[in-house]
Amino acid sequence: MINVWVAGNRWMLRRLNMISIETIxxxxxxxxxxxxxxxxxxxxxxxxxxxxxxALLDYIPPIKFFTKREFIWVPVLGFVLWVLKFxxxxxxxxxxxxxESYRNLLNARSMHRARQQFHERPVSILIFCxxxxxxxxxxxxxxxSYRNLLxxxIGGVAFTIDALQTKTNHILDVxxxxxxxxxxxxxxxxxxxxxxxxxxxxVLIKDLSEPSIRSGIRQLWQTKDQEIDRLQSxxxx
Numbered sequence: 014m015i016n017v018w019v020a021g022n023r024w025m026l027r028r029l030n031m032i033s034i035e036t037i038x039x040x041x042x043x044x045x046x047x048x049x050x051x052x053x054x055x056x057x058x059x060x061x062x063x064x065x066x067x068a069l070l071d072y073i074p075p076i077k078f079f080t081k082r083e084f085i086w087v088p089v090l091g092f093v094l095w096v097l098k099f100x101x102x103x104x105x106x107x108x109x110x111x112x113e114s115y116r117n118l119l120n121a122r123s124m125h126r127a128r129q130q131f132h133e134r135p136v137s138i139l140i141f142c143x144x145x146x147x148x149x150x151x152x153x154x155x156x157x158s159y160r161n162l163l164x165x166x167i168g169g170v171a172f173t174i175d176a177l178q179t180k181t182n183h184i185l186d187v188x189x190x191x192x193x194x195x196x197x198x199x200x201x202x203x204x205x206x207x208x209x210x211x212x213x214x215x216v217l218i219k220d221l222s223e224p225s226i227r228s229g230i231r232q233l234w235q236t237k238d239q240e241i242d243r244l245q246s247x248x249x250x
Contacts, residue, residue, distance in 0.1 A: 048073075073137045
C-alpha cells in the first residue's frame with residue numbers, strides 16, 4: 014500500500030514537472046525489496062519524507078519512521094499514518110497528567126509493538142538523527158559544532174540496529190540538499206524548489222559500532238556535514 018501511494022506521488026511530481034530529484038549512489042545499490050534496511054538522513058522539511066520515498070522507491074522496501082503521536086489528530090495525515098501502521102511515540106510534556114514515567118511507559122510499549130512489526134516483512138526504517146527539522150533558530154540555540162546540521166541523537170539508531178541486527182548488516186546513510194532556500198512543505202508542493210540532490214552510501218554496522226555507536230554516528234555526521242557543503246557547491250555550476 015505504501016509503494017502504491019509513493020508511486021502516485023512520483024507520477025504527480027513528474028507529470029507536473031514540479032521538481033528534479035537527482036539520486037546519487039556511492040556504490041551501485043541493487044534492488045533489495047526483500048532486504049530490511051535502516052536509513053539515516055539529515056532533516057530540513059517535511060518534504061524530506063516524500064523526496065526519500067520517491068528517490069529510493071525502486072531500490073528498498075517501503076519506508077516507515079517513528080512519528081509523533083500528536084499527528085494522529087491531524088486531518089488526512091493522521092489517518093494515512095494510522096492506516097499505513099507507522100509507529101507512534103509521545104513527545105515530552107510539561108503537563109501534570111502525563112508524567113515523564115507515564116510517557117516513557119507508553120513509548121516503551123510502542124517500541125515493543127514496532128519491534129514485532131518490523132520482523133513481519135521487509136521494511137526500511139527511516140531515522141532523522143537530529144530529532145527535529147533544521148533551522149537557524151534551533152542551530153543557534155543548540156550551538157551545534159557542525160556547519161549544516163544539528164547534533165545527532167543516538168537513541169533511535171541504537172534501538173533500530175538492535176531490533177534489526179539479525180536482518181541487516183549495514184545502514185544507508187542519505188544526505189539531502191535542496192537547491193537554494195530549503196522549501197517548507199507547502200512551497201515544495203507548489204513547485205518552488207526545482208532541484209534536490211539525494212546522496213546515498215552504505216555503511217557497515219560493524220564499522221559504525223567501533224568503538225561505539227555514539228562515536229560512529231558523530232563521525233558519520235562530520236562526513237555528512239562536508240558532503241552537504243560539496244553538494245551545495247555543485248548547484249553553482
